Amino acid sequence: MARQLVQRVKGTRDFYPEDWEYQKWLAEKFISLGTSFGYQEYEGSILEHMDLYLGKSSEEIVNRQTFSLTDRDGRLLVLRPELTPTLARMVAQREGQTVFPVRWQSYGQFFRYERPQRGRGRAFFQWNIDLLGSESHAADAEIITIACLLFKNLGLTPDHVTIKINDREGLEQLLRTTLDIPHQWIHPLFALVDRMDKMHPSKFHNELEKIGLSENKIDRLDHILKTRDLTPFPWLQQILTQLDLNGVAQYVEPDLKIVRGFDYYTRTVFEAWAKTTLRRSVFGGGRYDNLTVQVGGKRDLPGVGFALGEMAMTELLKEVGLYPEIRTKCADVLVTVFSEDLAEHSVSFARTAREHGISTELYLNPGHRLDRQLKYADRKGIPTAVIIGPDEVHSNAVVVKDLVNRTQRVVARDCFDALWPQLKTNTQATEK
Amino acid sequence: MARQLVQRVKGTRDFYPEDWEYQKWLAEKFISLGTSFGYQEYEGSILEHMDLYLGKSSEEIVNRQTFSLTDRDGRLLVLRPELTPTLARMVAQREGQTVFPVRWQSYGQFFRYERPQRGRGRAFFQWNIDLLGSESHAADAEIITIACLLFKNLGLTPDHVTIKINDREGLEQLLRTTLDIPHQWIHPLFALVDRMDKMHPSKFHNELEKIGLSENKIDRLDHILKTRDLTPFPWLQQILTQLDLNGVAQYVEPDLKIVRGFDYYTRTVFEAWAKTTLRRSVFGGGRYDNLTVQVGGKRDLPGVGFALGEMAMTELLKEVGLYPEIRTKCADVLVTVFSEDLAEHSVSFARTAREHGISTELYLNPGHRLDRQLKYADRKGIPTAVIIGPDEVHSNAVVVKDLVNRTQRVVARDCFDALWPQLKTNTQATEK
Numbered sequence: 001m002a003r004q005l006v007q008r009v010k011g012t013r014d015f016y017p018e019d020w021e022y023q024k025w026l027a028e029k030f031i032s033l034g035t036s037f038g039y040q041e042y043e044g045s046i047l048e049h050m051d052l053y054l055g056k057s058s059e060e061i062v063n064r065q066t067f068s069l070t071d072r073d074g075r076l077l078v079l080r081p082e083l084t085p086t087l088a089r090m091v092a093q094r095e096g097q098t099v100f101p102v103r104w105q106s107y108g109q110f111f112r113y114e115r116p117q118r119g120r121g122r123a124f125f126q127w128n129i130d131l132l133g134s135e136s137h138a139a140d141a142e143i144i145t146i147a148c149l150l151f152k153n154l155g156l157t158p159d160h161v162t163i164k165i166n167d168r169e170g171l172e173q174l175l176r177t178t179l180d181i182p183h184q185w186i187h188p189l190f191a192l193v194d195r196m197d198k199m200h201p202s203k204f205h206n207e208l209e210k211i212g213l214s215e216n217k218i219d220r221l222d223h224i225l226k227t228r229d230l231t232p233f234p235w236l237q238q239i240l241t242q243l244d245l246n247g248v249a250q251y252v253e254p255d256l257k258i259v260r261g262f263d264y265y266t267r268t269v270f271e272a273w274a275k276t277t278l279r280r281s282v283f284g285g286g287r288y289d290n291l292t293v294q295v296g297g298k299r300d301l302p303g304v305g306f307a308l309g310e311m312a313m314t315e316l317l318k319e320v321g322l323y324p325e326i327r328t329k330c331a332d333v334l335v336t337v338f339s340e341d342l343a344e345h346s347v348s349f350a351r352t353a354r355e356h357g358i359s360t361e362l363y364l365n366p367g368h369r370l371d372r373q374l375k376y377a378d379r380k381g382i383p384t385a386v387i388i389g390p391d392e393v394h395s396n397a398v399v400v401k402d403l404v405n406r407t408q409r410v411v412a413r414d415c416f417d418a419l420w421p422q423l424k425t426n427t428q429a430t431e432k
Numbered sequence: 433m434a435r436q437l438v439q440r441v442k443g444t445r446d447f448y449p450e451d452w453e454y455q456k457w458l459a460e461k462f463i464s465l466g467t468s469f470g471y472q473e474y475e476g477s478i479l480e481h482m483d484l485y486l487g488k489s490s491e492e493i494v495n496r497q498t499f500s501l502t503d504r505d506g507r508l509l510v511l512r513p514e515l516t517p518t519l520a521r522m523v524a525q526r527e528g529q530t531v532f533p534v535r536w537q538s539y540g541q542f543f544r545y546e547r548p549q550r551g552r553g554r555a556f557f558q559w560n561i562d563l564l565g566s567e568s569h570a571a572d573a574e575i576i577t578i579a580c581l582l583f584k585n586l587g588l589t590p591d592h593v594t595i596k597i598n599d600r601e602g603l604e605q606l607l608r609t610t611l612d613i614p615h616q617w618i619h620p621l622f623a624l625v626d627r628m629d630k631m632h633p634s635k636f637h638n639e640l641e642k643i644g645l646s647e648n649k650i651d652r653l654d655h656i657l658k659t660r661d662l663t664p665f666p667w668l669q670q671i672l673t674q675l676d677l678n679g680v681a682q683y684v685e686p687d688l689k690i691v692r693g694f695d696y697y698t699r700t701v702f703e704a705w706a707k708t709t710l711r712r713s714v715f716g717g718g719r720y721d722n723l724t725v726q727v728g729g730k731r732d733l734p735g736v737g738f739a740l741g742e743m744a745m746t747e748l749l750k751e752v753g754l755y756p757e758i759r760t761k762c763a764d765v766l767v768t769v770f771s772e773d774l775a776e777h778s779v780s781f782a783r784t785a786r787e788h789g790i791s792t793e794l795y796l797n798p799g800h801r802l803d804r805q806l807k808y809a810d811r812k813g814i815p816t817a818v819i820i821g822p823d824e825v826h827s828n829a830v831v832v833k834d835l836v837n838r839t840q841r842v843v844a845r846d847c848f849d850a851l852w853p854q855l856k857t858n859t860q861a862t863e864k
Contacts, residue, residue: 005728006484006521009509012477014522017536020473036786038763038793038814041452045444046478046541047499047511047555052438067479067509069501072545077441077499079479079511089438090446099811101796104449109478109541113504123479138796245779296437331470347677354468361470364533364570379531382470 011114011122018328023125025324026310027107030127033150034105037142039129042104044086046111050076052085052295060261065112067122079111082307083128084264084288085295091132092297100133100301110309119278119315130305137235140268140287140304141242147272147285147306148248154313155322161282164255165270168286170233171256174224179217189213190259193225197257225257239268264288268304274312276319283308331361332425334377338389340366345388349398353386356420378403383425443546443554450760455557457756458742459539462559465582466537469574471561474536476518478543482508484517484727492693497544499554511543514739515560516696516720517727523564524729532565532733542741551710551747562737569667572700572719572736573674579704579717579738580680586745587754593714596687597702600718602665603688606656611649621645622691625657629689657689671700696720700736706744708751715740763793764857766809770821772798777820781830785818788852810835815857 008014015023031041053062067079080086083106091098106128113122129146131139144163151161172186181189188211196204208218230237236254243249260269269286273279285306292301317323335350337343343366353360361382363373370387377385387399392410400419401408411419440446447455463473485494499511512518515538523530538560545554561578563571576595583593604618613621620643628636640650662669668686675681692701701718705711717738724733749755767782769775775798785792793814795805802819809817819831824842832851833840843851 005524006481008477008521009479009481009507012479014477015475016522017472017474020475035761035791036789038791040449040761042449043447043452045440045446045555047441047444047543049438049441067501067503069499071499075441089440090448092437094448099808103793111479123477134796136796142794245776247783329467329472344677351678357468359467359470361535362574364566364568376531
């Protein structure tokens with residue numbers, strides 16, 4: 001009844017032990033950094049009502065990239081494409097009982113129906129980190145500092161990455177006064193600016209004309225977007241001063257062309273860009289000041305945060321040679337089994353070893369010859385084998401065979417206390 | 433624009449920090465036990481092709497409990513209801529390159545459209561642990577030993593739980609010879625036996641008659657299912673001997689009525705039952721000897737393993753008073769900010785503290801009075817506050833305030849090296 005091998009779903013991934021070891025290493029980099037700033041871990045549901053996203057996430061994501069389903073009772077559900085609406089829902093649920101500001105982080109799975117490509121899949125993990133309940137620029141500076149320190153902790157320098165920051169509110173004010181354009185033009189204008197790097201300048205020009213901008217206004221817009229003068233942006237200046245104090249200013253540059261596609265950002269927005277051949281935004285975030293009201297919460301709760309997908313980050317680490325060497329965790333010891341009759345001695349040794357925290361495999365087939373058992377340990381990369389034959393049973397000892405250095409020694413039961421720490425091997429991922 | 437609060441999807445859960453802390457504590461119990469036996473962690477995709485489950489998972493799950501969807505290119509997908517078919521797919525993909533036996537474990541999320549109730553949700557986590565590539569009863573004994581040790585490690589005794597084991601193949605042979613029934617009756621018969629505890633004896637009797645069993649055969653079946661004589665079951669006897677050697681026999685009892693609903697089990701099957709008011713199967717597993725062939729793999733790969741959902745386990749721990757006390761991890765230290773002018777000194781202290789591994793919150797608003805800042809730390813449960821005012825800046829020191837014991841002291845910069853280890857607090861979950 002052999003048939004074609006069932007394949008995994010396009011754009012999803014399986015994680016074999018060596019892949020998962022890396023994922024855990026990376027997740028730990030994220031979570032431990034957040035913890036050092038006092039951020040608590042949480043997790044939301046992967047399944048959400050479609051309602052939660054309507055009018056909040058980017059229209060592109062909701063209309064074209066969700067995995068949606070109707071459940072057996074007719075509810076319209078989606079696999080979450082992002083975490084922020086879930087976060088808003090969770091916080092709104094407990095508004096009255098929460099001491100703000102709240103510092104929260106989460107590492108979990110998300111789903112978007114995009115074209116799979118380098119550094120982008122349809123199912124991926126994201127680190128989300130958010131500071132809720134503070135209107136201070138110090139909150140924005142803290143979140144951006146964490147983003148910079150993540151790069152630093154991973155070994156990435158300002159030669160590899162840069163974080164471009166902007167103030168959407170400040171830019172809107174400047175554009176409305178300088179260009180004298182009405183409020184309702186801002187939304188389509190920002191949507192265009194967000195995509196301007198992806199289109200030819202003449203196309204950008206034409207699209208601006210379609211909105212209603214005159215030749216003269218387009219020229220002035222062009223000039224504003226290129227400026228490095230932050231005089232009209234005191235908010236950005238305050239943040240930059242803080243980043244300097246935090247020792248991470250070298251990772252950051254203001255860029256008025258960064259506006260972000262998500263409609264819920266209200267003020268600060270930022271994007272991390274790879275300077276390598278990846279040439280794309282690695283992650284982004286910003287300030288959103290009305291989030292819980294949008295999901296039905298009672299008060300305007302200000303917040304700032306970012307979401308970082310692991311796939312783009314992994315591509316970047318690979319490209320610049322910072323992907324860690326992963327040594328897959330396998331057992332520390334293989335306890336061989338000499339014969340059916342002597343098996344109980346091996347079983348007993350393995351039990352004791354495990355009780356001392358040693359990862360211990362017991363060979364399952366007493367009928368196999370010893371050299372076959374040792375060869376198995378070798379092929380698995382298990383560094384030590386223990387042999388308990390008739391002589392050892394008689395003398396109350398075991399043979400400890402070092403399979404890396406090809407040496408062996410007899411260890412008496414009286415000396416087992418000294419043996420246990422020697423058997424533990426360090427099988428973590430190691431950084432370059 | 434306030435509107436009704438968007439709710440979470442029925443049967444799913446959110447994990448606030450204290451909930452997630454518990455989940456991590458429980459997952460660590462599972463994974464560290466598996467690691468002590470040499471099991472490596474892996475993870476599969478949450479989205480799978482519907483094809484993967486047809487004819488392998490229980491019909492109840494596939495036809496009535498899946499969350500299924502059609503993606504934007506017309507693929508029929510499901511949110512995985514269980515891991516075993518994914519495991520089979522992953523192993524089949526690498527059949528040629530793998531050194532068997534393979535010991536693998538995974539902790540991840542699953543989805544079933546069941547009626548949410550105590551200890552059962554529609555989205556839940558499961559620990560899966562499997563030993564692939566061995567036909568020896570020693571493999572079955574190892575897997576069942578791990579199940580018993582999990583109970584032991586969680587503080588559960590044989591008064592709380594029991595693991596019922598059976599040999600489906602042995603039972604089939606015994607029934608076919610004793611009752612003289614054809615092979616094709618076995619499948620509907622086992623399906624009935626699997627549900628017999630949930631139906632009235634007279635209903636069970638009627639259903640057996642419908643299959644075609646005579647009054648006399650039904651009596652004999654009844655007798656066989658109740659027997660404790662294991663003479664016709666050498667396979668079970670071998671496993672029980674091993675479990676005794678492994679020191680866990682007190683958790684296990686043979687029970688010929690246990691057959692499991694999953695069609696892929698071929699020989700050993702087992703179920704852990706709570707003896708508390710929960711009165712249900714907490715988890716189950718068994719041996720499956722043809723799994724990779726069923727997903728299109730080339731060779732008959734034997735395997736044995738089990739899947740354990742965290743929700744039933746949590747209910748059990750709560751019921752018997754073994755749910756751990758969770759102290760949510762929050763920051764070790766709050767660094768207060770005396771004034772805008774002196775803020776840089778607080779920023780600098782916080783940076784250094786983090787570099788020494790201390791989870792440190794920096795107060796965001798220099799305009800707030802000191803007592804308000806200290807009250808915030810108190811309400812958050814942060815045990816220590818650091819104050820840096822004009823005197824401290826002048827004398828190159830900080831005030832360290834112990835908010836638990838209401839004491840404070842001045843610590844000079846020269847003594848910071850001794851200060852760091854004192855600031856680290858143990859904020860883990862503690863077991864009762």
